[in-house]
Amino acid sequence: MLVLGLTGNIGCGKSSLSNIFKKNGIHIIDADIISRQIFDDKRVLEDVFKYFGEEIKNSDNTLNRKALGRIVFNDNNKLIQLNSLTHPRIRAKILNEVENIKLQGENIVLIDAALLVEGGYLEILDKLIVVVCDEEVQINRIQLRDNCSKQDALSRINSQISQREKSKYGDYIIDNSGTLMQLQKKADEFIKYMKENWCE
Ligand SMILES: CC(C)(COP(=O)(O)OP(=O)(O)OC[C@H]1O[C@@H](n2cnc3c(N)ncnc32)[C@H](O)[C@@H]1O)[C@@H](O)C(=O)NCCC(=O)NCCS
Numbered sequence: 001m002l003v004l005g006l007t008g009n010i011g012c013g014k015s016s017l018s019n020i021f022k023k024n025g026i027h028i029i030d031a032d033i034i035s036r037q038i039f040d041d042k043r044v045l046e047d048v049f050k051y052f053g054e055e056i057k058n059s060d061n062t063l064n065r066k067a068l069g070r071i072v073f074n075d076n077n078k079l080i081q082l083n084s085l086t087h088p089r090i091r092a093k094i095l096n097e098v099e100n101i102k103l104q105g106e107n108i109v110l111i112d113a114a115l116l117v118e119g120g121y122l123e124i125l126d127k128l129i130v131v132v133c134d135e136e137v138q139i140n141r142i143q144l145r146d147n148c149s150k151q152d153a154l155s156r157i158n159s160q161i162s163q164r165e166k167s168k169y170g171d172y173i174i175d176n177s178g179t180l181m182q183l184q185k186k187a188d189e190f191i192k193y194m195k196e197n198w199c200e
């Protein structure tokens with residue numbers, strides 16, 4: 001089975017691209033979904049509440065994601081602490097899903113995650129696709145999607161390694177600074193390239 005990674009910085013277009021790949025029959029593992037599921041485990045929630053306190057708790061005792069985001073994306077030490085609680089669990093789930101998909105006899109699986117490079121996933125990937133985007137466009141898209149200030153968008157961007165650094169690890173780079181129609185065309189070109197060069 002070909003194990004592909006799809007990464008890129010926040011708001012560059014991973015989800016948009018992986019939706020196109022999904023429509024082309026590629027099996028997707030979405031790290032954003034997994035990173036939400038791990039908070040269904042009460043032990044994870046308790047650990048996070050113990051460290052970050054009452055201000056990240058909703059009145060019904062669920063996690064206030066926006067409040068936690070405000071804290072960790074403005075304080076790198078706290079982000080490191082959150083990562084140490086969440087990342088081992090996210091990683092275990094991703095590896096487990098890869099194995100399950102392999103057992104189902106799939107030919108290709110694609111892991112969609114912002115932190116494939118930072119999180120040390122390169123060793124399990126056969127190939128890495130990096131989606132990039134002009135920073136001004138990226139900031140605008142984040143602000144529009146998350147209804148946040150430019151400063152909030154920049155704080156999140158700065159909590160990840162730069163697009164340039166991430167691109168160094170890419171086997172295939174897709175620039176998503178243009179329209180969604182253009183992204184669709186680039187995705188089609190990529191699929192053709194992958195079938196000709198990466199599949200037996
Ligand atoms: C801090 C949290 C609660 C904020 O939730 P919120 O709903 O506001 O954002 P969401 O989860 O949709 O993340 C949006 C984007 O932020 C970026 N991001 C998320 N977590 C991180 C992180 N630990 N480091 C750097 N960037 C991150 C990613 O590009 C992600 O796609 C949440 O992001 C979280 O639990 N993060 C830790 C888990 C994680 O590392 N997830 C990313 C897996 S690749």
Ligand SMILES: Nc1ncnc2c1ncn2[C@@H]1O[C@H](COP(=O)(O)OP(=O)(O)OP(=O)(O)O)[C@@H](O)[C@H]1O
Nearest residue numbers: 009010011012013014015016114141145178179180
């Ligand atoms: N080519 C495009 N033209 C216009 N809007 C776009 C384009 N690509 C993506 N978007 C929009 O920009 C926002 C960010 O895109 P998307 O969610 O795909 O990025 P992402 O890399 O998955 O982000 P995150 O890291 O936060 O999960 C979304 O609201 C999406 O609809």
